[in-house]
Amino acid sequence: MKKYLLALIISTTHTVSLAQHIEEISEESEESKFHVSVKGGAVFIPKGEEISSEKHFVSAFAFGLELEYFLNNKWAMAIVADKETKEYEIPVNGGKLERKNLMIVAALGAYRIKDNFLIFAGPGYEFEKHHNFFVLRVGLKYEIELENSFDLTPTFEFDFKEKYTSQFVGIAIGKKF
Structure with a gap:
């Protein structure tokens, strides 16, 4: 028994x-697999020079759109498209290269390192009428969950380009589907 x-x-x-x-x-x-967000913020270009002055540090407003697909609760893939709104020049090989209305498109992989912190990285391309550059983007973001599957996400990104770098600090508003 x-x-x-x-x-x-x-x-x-x-x-x-x-x-x-x-x-x-x-x-x-x-759980929701898709996440769409719009973002806005400041992009800083340390090597940039304003066209109308001798200022050797440029900041500009940038905005973008991001579509993420979560493979599981840790890993995600994303496609992003960002646009800068300022005209500036960068020094290249003793001369200057104008940058105007540039757009960056990138494919990113993201990993949730802890709770709402995500790190991401991936290749992309900077499109601009004078010259295009390959971009490697890396960054960190923190998702703040709101009601009805919405979130607010502070974001910090580094873009390593062939001839210069830029940093973005901004905030995104997103929705999970």
């Missing part, structure tokens, strides 16, 4: 544990 009682207790415990595991998987698969 003791053997049957012990077997019953063990199988019940195992069944409850299995049911909890299935419930966790079910809850994880019901």
